[in-house]
Amino acid sequence: MIELIVIGTSAGGVDILNKLATAFAKTNHLKVAVVIHLAPEGPNLIPSLMGDHCALKVKEAEPGEPMQNDTIYVAPSDYHLCIEPNHILTLSSEEPLNFSRPSIDVLFDSAAYAYGNKVMGILLTGANHDGAAGLKTIQKMGGVTVVQNPSDAEWDVMPKSALQIMTPDFVLTTEEIINKIKSICSEGSIYARE
16 A cells, blocks of 8 residues: 655646645545755745645645655755655755755655655656656665656656656556546555546
């Protein structure tokens, strides 16, 4: 059963995150963490934007916070978001990775080691290479990997970067990703009934 979904995106990500938010339903078993590349200055509007479309609680992640079911945690701007093996959230101001802080790779790597085969990683639209290596780590640790179909992405660099270094479990359009999330919420399974 999938217990954690981690989502990474960059350019073009706000629109698709709002669409994916509509797919989540309360489950009592699922947690979600999101990294989107944001400008380091200014407020992080993603939690309120996603929350307008979502049945789950959506909030900015706080350091030392235990992950709760039916909650979507969004990385604050200018901080890496990590998940510890005991499922506590930590924030880091270490150097940017792939020119990004928060970095998708940092979240994905930590999630892979914290949740193993109970995590699903979803890599979406973006204009750099962040997230590809982290998604590969999720696959190595037995998790499920999803890449947005490059032809469906507003910016295809990020999905194509992942496809260059790995063969994910699924390459899906936005609508197919929505259906996959709905399946996990209703059945805990990645295999949506057609």
